[in-house]
Amino acid sequence: MAAGLAREAGWVTAHLIAYPFGLIGDSNAKPDQRHSLGGLNLHQRSLVHYAVDAAATPILLVHGIVDNHTIFDPLERALRRRGFTDLSSFDYGLLTTDVRATALDLATAVERLVAESGYEKIHVIGHSLGGLISRYYVQRMGGHERVHTLVTLGTPHQGSALARVGSMLPLVRQLRPDSDLIAELNEPAPSCDTRFLAFHSDLDQLIVPSRNARIEHPDLRVRNVPVHGIGHMSLTNDRGIAFQIAAALAQLDDQVEFDPHEATVAGSLVD
Numbered sequence: 001m002a003a004g005l006a007r008e009a010g011w012v013t014a015h016l017i018a019y020p021f022g023l024i025g026d027s028n029a030k031p032d033q034r035h036s037l038g039g040l041n042l043h044q045r046s047l048v049h050y051a052v053d054a055a056a057t058p059i060l061l062v063h064g065i066v067d068n069h070t071i072f073d074p075l076e077r078a079l080r081r082r083g084f085t086d087l088s089s090f091d092y093g094l095l096t097t098d099v100r101a102t103a104l105d106l107a108t109a110v111e112r113l114v115a116e117s118g119y120e121k122i123h124v125i126g127h128s129l130g131g132l133i134s135r136y137y138v139q140r141m142g143g144h145e146r147v148h149t150l151v152t153l154g155t156p157h158q159g160s161a162l163a164r165v166g167s168m169l170p171l172v173r174q175l176r177p178d179s180d181l182i183a184e185l186n187e188p189a190p191s192c193d194t195r196f197l198a199f200h201s202d203l204d205q206l207i208v209p210s211r212n213a214r215i216e217h218p219d220l221r222v223r224n225v226p227v228h229g230i231g232h233m234s235l236t237n238d239r240g241i242a243f244q245i246a247a248a249l250a251q252l253d254d255q256v257e258f259d260p261h262e263a264t265v266a267g268s269l270v271d
Contacts, residue, residue, distance in 0.1 A: 054250045057148065058086040058117045060110065064128025064154075065171070066094055071127055071236050078242035084249065086117060092133070097170050099129075099181055103137040110137070110146050121148040123249050127236055128206070129175075131155030135196075139185060139220070144194040148252065151197045151245055153235040154204050158182060158212035177212065189219040196222040197248050199241055206232045223248075 059079065061072045069089035076087050090109045092102045113122055124147050126134040131152030137143035138150055156163070159177030166172040174181040200213035207213045214224040230238055 054252050055083045056085055056119070057249070057252070058088070058113050058119055058122040059084060059249065060113060060122055060124045061087065061089045062106065062124060062126040062130030062134050063089070063091065064126075064130050065096070067128075071233070072125070074237040075125070075242055075245070078239070079246060079249075082242075082246040084246070088113065090130075099133055099136055099171070099174050102133050103141055103143075106133055106137045107141055107143060110143065114146060121146055123147070123149045123151070125151040125153070125245065126155060127153045128155060128232065129171075131198075132157065132175075135185065135215075136181070138194050139189050139192050144192040147194045149195040149197065149249060151199075151248070152213070152215075153199045153241070154201060154207055154213050154232045155198065156207050156212055157185070157198065157215045160206060160212055161208040162206060186217065189217065192220060194221070195248070196220055197225065197245070198222060199225045199227055199235060199244075201227045201230045201232070201235060203229050204232045204235075 061069060061076065063069055063071050068091050072089065079087060090106055092105055096102050110122065110124075114120060124134045124138075126132070131150075132155050134143075134147075134150055135152065135155070135157065138147050156175050159175055159179060159182045161177065163172050163175035163177075163179075167176055173179060176182070196215055198213065198215045200207070200210055202210050204210045204213060215222045225244060227235070227238070227241060230241075235241060
């Protein structure tokens with residue numbers, strides 16, 4: 001526990017240094033889609049060799065509240081090292097006040113990415129609030145037609161009791177366990193065929209209780225993955241999580257269902 005908290009503090013400090021660059025950088029720049037294998041070892045280049053579609057399927061990264069795309073820098077590097085070639089970010093700004101409105105903007109960004117890439121379906125990885133925005137788009141706005149796999153990291157799928165403290169703010173109010181937004185996400189979703197991979201940590205200090213980062217919905221194809229000793233912000237900076245994400249995104253066969261037994265990831269720094 002102490003080691004996890006120390007690691008969280010270190011990563012938050014490092015992220016605060018990088019954060020200003022995310023405010024001035026261009027998160028919508030065209031991703032590096034070169035397919036050179038020169039810097040990869042045999043294991044890393046196997047994805048590009050034998051699963052070209054999986055390697056080139058666009059991956060869109062969606063950050064959390066009051067954050068920007070720099071939170072994903074370690075995870076993006078890890079995925080590129082594993083052969084994924086098309087990664088970009090959706091920055092929705094600091095003034096977001098409504099999950100539904102931001103999901104509309106996300107829909108526009110996804111359509112643009114689909115048009116530019118030529119791929120009809122993409123993957124989305126959302127951290128914290130970014131996962132909830134992405135899930136709303138997928139589940140309630142027809143986004144399942146565009147999103148093959150949605151990965152969420154520390155997302156308040158069932159709300160967070162901590163949101164009761166700041167519920168005077170409209171956006172925070174939507175994150176309460178009893179909010180109308182959470183109730184809407186609990187409604188039936190029989191047509192949603194997107195795969196969901198939801199990571200939840202026993203050391204997540206922002207999702208209270210931590211199990212609320214799980215997706216509990218009878219209509220959705222979900223694999224909930226518990227992780228141990230990893231703080232909320234450090235979820236994007238963990239080798240074990242990156243490995244699990246890469247393994248899931250490398251598999252595009254929709255006939256293959258997730259293992260019904262949950263995987264467990266122990267904390268380890270992204271290399």
